[in-house]
Amino acid sequence: AQKITQTQPGMFVQEKEAVTLDCTYDTSDPSYGLFWYKQPSSGEMIFLIYQGSYDQQNATEGRYSLNFQKARKSANLVISASQLGDSAMYFCAMRESGTGANNLFFGTGTRLTVIP
């Protein structure tokens, strides 16, 4: 079974509008972390935001917020006031701390295009 599922291969958003990128996950580990990374065409994976499984509040980092719904196992990324520079691939990832290895499992990504 896929540990991370991103069902939107591509998304379009008008500049200055908000957009939600979907992510669902699958784990039986009670302790885990969820991450969102941005990958522009240059190729580097840029860390955006982190949500721990025991965190009581949804994470926020500037224009990025994470809509964490634990019971539904979803961790959607919300980008507010989209900018042209937000056009990139976005990857959701999970790290389970119970196994000890702590490697990241990535989804297949969503390509976001911001339209002027």
Add this chain to the structure above:
Amino acid sequence: EAGVAQSPRYKIIEKRQSVAFWCNPISGHATLYWYQQILGQGPKLLIQFQNNGVVDDSQLPKDRFSAERLKGVDSTLKIQPAKLEDSAVYLCASSLDRGGARVQTQYFGPGTRLLVL
């Protein structure tokens, strides 16, 4: 603070040749990871080091791939001999992981784009 450094940025080789990639993690980061990202997919872990010991290499094709992290700092990933399907971006990442159960953030380098002809 300097980020994760990788070299070379691009490499083109013919199949059956060998190639090596280098990674220098963020200073003080104990854990180092190598990921393979095939076009159109998310990164997949190849190997994880904690200091200079291997934590997880279950996804590393050991018949052709090898990696080492001498002295617990820099790391090299080698492919010998290369196949066409090894064409991908090879990403190196590091995380602090100085004990404790809290999940640590991984920071990535710019990657090496490998094309095998």
